[in-house]
Amino acid sequence: MGQPHPKRRDGAKTAQRVRVRATRFAVSLKRVYEQPSPGDGVRILVDRLWPRGLSKKQAAADFWLKDVAPSDALRRWYGHAPCRWKSFAAKYRAELAQRTDLLCLLDGLRRRGRVTLLYGARDTARNNAVVLREVIEERHFTRLVKKAGDEIHGRGRVGITLERRVSWHES
Secondary structure, three states: OOOOOOEOOOOOEOOOOOOOOOOOOOEEEEEOOOOOOHHHOEEEEOOOOOOOOOOHHHHOOOEEOHHHOOOHHHHHHHOOOHHHHHHHHHHHHHHHHOOHHHHHHHHHHHHHOOEEEEEOOOOOOOOHHHHHHHHHHHOOOOOOOOOOOOEEOOOOOOOEEOOOOHHHHOO
């Protein structure tokens, strides 16, 4: 059936080493106002402010990670002005570089299944979720998150506990 295990010089069998590469699923983007679909996977709202006129049930978000959103000062400065997009993206990347704990958390979720980042902005090409997805896909993370609900520690930061909001979906 297969090749026999390699033998050491003394004749004892040795185990073959198999290297398994961790699979990372694609990260998709979606406006929080759009209807959820079964292919969304874990839905994570990545805005600092809750979307206007939307109930928790309508949003159908599994998690709300406010801390991964741009700072209030940066969000107000940007104001969704297209002429400031490149500067905003660079400044937001600098902010994200300081939040490796949250980036590792998102990468860990991406290793377990499909992840959809939800945002409220009207501009689908220029918003914080676009930059966040680029950063997650560019970086290589070494720490894995065991499961949602575990405490995450990274680079001396205080632990962050992610709670799954199952009660949002109950009728």
